[in-house]
Amino acid sequence: MKRYKIRWLSQAITRFVMVILLLVITLCFALMQGGFVSWFIFFMFLPFALYSIMLFFVPLKQFSVERTMLTGYLEHGDSLRMKMDLTRKSRFPLLYMVIQESMPSEIFNEEAADQTRHFFMMGMNKQLSWNYEIPNMPRGHHQLEGIELTITDFFGWVKKTTLLPAKRSVVVYPKVTHLIYTPLRLTKSSGAGTARNTAVRDTTMVSGIREYQPGDRMSWIHWKTFAKTQNLQTKEFEDQQSQEICLVLDGAPSALFEEQVELCASILSAVVSQHLSMSFLFAGEKQSYFDQIQTEEQLQRAMYQLAGIQSQPIEKIEYKYGQNNVLLNATMIYFVTSSLTSEWLNVLKRVSRKSQGAICFIVRAPAQSISEHEQKIVTIAKENGILVFPITPQQFANTFTEVLK
Structure with a gap:
C-alpha cells in the first residue's frame, strides 16, 4: 500500500512540475515575443494552469x-x-x-x-x-x-x-436446491429404502419449546404458552433412540467441487426444515465437523462454513480418515464426491463394517461418461455393501426420491 501511495505521489508531482514549466514557457514566450498573439496564448493558458495548480493542493x-x-x-x-x-x-x-x-x-x-x-x-x-x-x-x-x-x-x-x-x-x-429428505437404510439385499421410525420420541419428557411450524401435531402444541402470548409454540421431546447420520463432503480438488458443496448444503437445509438432525464432516486436508445439526442457528453456522471452504489436496486419506471417530461412530454415512477413489473406497469399507452402511453420491456432469477404472471401483463398492449413485445437478431435487429408486 505504501509503494502504491508513493507511486501516485511521484506521478502527481511530475505532472505538477510539468504544468509549472508550461506556464513559465508561455510567459517567457510572451515577454520575449511580445504582440497580441503571444500574450493571447499566455492568458488563454493561464486559467487552465491555475486550476491545475490549485487542484494539486486539494486534499x-x-x-x-x-x-x-x-x-x-x-x-x-x-x-x-x-x-x-x-x-x-x-x-x-x-x-x-x-x-x-x-x-x-x-x-x-x-x-x-x-x-x-x-x-x-x-x-x-x-x-x-x-x-x-x-x-x-x-x-x-x-x-x-x-x-x-x-x-x-x-x-x-x-x-x-x-x-x-x-x-x-x-x-x-452455496446455492440450495429444494429437496425432500427421507432417511434411508440399507437392506440385506444391498438396496436402499426409507428408514421409518428412525427416532423414537418420549412424549412424556418435554425438553423445551420452539415456534410452531407447519406439519407439527396438534397434540404437541404448548397451550399454556399460547394462552399467555397468543403465539403457537410446539413442545420438543427427548429422543430415546436416534439414528446418527453423518454427511461427508470429499474435499479433494475437482471440477465439480462447487456442485458437491451445493448438494451438501441442500441436504442439510432439507434435514433441518423437517426437524431432523444430521452431522456434517468436511473431509479435506484440514477437516471441519459439525455435530447433530438440527436448529436454524446450527444450520447457519454450517452454511457459513460451507460458504468459505475450498478444495484442497489430501495426502494419506486412509491414514487421516480410516480410524476417524466421527465416521466410526456414525450409524449411516452419506458420502458426496465427484470421483470415488480406491483410497476413499477402503475408508468406506472399513467404517461401514461398524455402521449400518454407507451411501456414496457421485456428482457428475450431464454428459460425463464412466471410465472403466471407475466402473471397477463401483463394482467393488457394491460387493462390499456400499451403494453408489451417480447424480447430476439437475437431479438434486430428487436425490432421495427418483434417484434412489
Whole structure:
C-alpha cells in the first residue's frame, strides 16, 4: 500500500512540475515575443494552469465514502447490488472524477470491474450517490476494501488518485436446491429404502419449546404458552433412540467441487426444515465437523462454513480418515464426491463394517461418461455393501426420491 501511495505521489508531482514549466514557457514566450498573439496564448493558458495548480493542493482526505448492500442473503450465482455515498467537506469545483471499486482480482473479473467503474462531473456538489451491480458472484467470504478515487483537470495534466477505505465483508453462500429428505437404510439385499421410525420420541419428557411450524401435531402444541402470548409454540421431546447420520463432503480438488458443496448444503437445509438432525464432516486436508445439526442457528453456522471452504489436496486419506471417530461412530454415512477413489473406497469399507452402511453420491456432469477404472471401483463398492449413485445437478431435487429408486 505504501509503494502504491508513493507511486501516485511521484506521478502527481511530475505532472505538477510539468504544468509549472508550461506556464513559465508561455510567459517567457510572451515577454520575449511580445504582440497580441503571444500574450493571447499566455492568458488563454493561464486559467487552465491555475486550476491545475490549485487542484494539486486539494486534499483527498476530505473525501469519505459509505457503502450499503442492497441485497441480503447471497447464494452462488446471485448478483451483488451495492449503493455508494461519497461526501466531501469543501465545494472546490471538480470537473472529471473516476470512481471504481478497489477489487480483489480473485473474485472480480474484467466485466465486474467495468460494472463498478463510474465517471462523474461533480462540480461544486458536496455529496454524490450511485449504485452498481456485480452479476454471478462466486461462493466464498469476500472482503471489499474500498473505492479508488481519481480526480483530474481539463486536459489530464494533474491527476490525483487515492484509496478511500470502505471495508465490507460479503458472504456468498452455496446455492440450495429444494429437496425432500427421507432417511434411508440399507437392506440385506444391498438396496436402499426409507428408514421409518428412525427416532423414537418420549412424549412424556418435554425438553423445551420452539415456534410452531407447519406439519407439527396438534397434540404437541404448548397451550399454556399460547394462552399467555397468543403465539403457537410446539413442545420438543427427548429422543430415546436416534439414528446418527453423518454427511461427508470429499474435499479433494475437482471440477465439480462447487456442485458437491451445493448438494451438501441442500441436504442439510432439507434435514433441518423437517426437524431432523444430521452431522456434517468436511473431509479435506484440514477437516471441519459439525455435530447433530438440527436448529436454524446450527444450520447457519454450517452454511457459513460451507460458504468459505475450498478444495484442497489430501495426502494419506486412509491414514487421516480410516480410524476417524466421527465416521466410526456414525450409524449411516452419506458420502458426496465427484470421483470415488480406491483410497476413499477402503475408508468406506472399513467404517461401514461398524455402521449400518454407507451411501456414496457421485456428482457428475450431464454428459460425463464412466471410465472403466471407475466402473471397477463401483463394482467393488457394491460387493462390499456400499451403494453408489451417480447424480447430476439437475437431479438434486430428487436425490432421495427418483434417484434412489
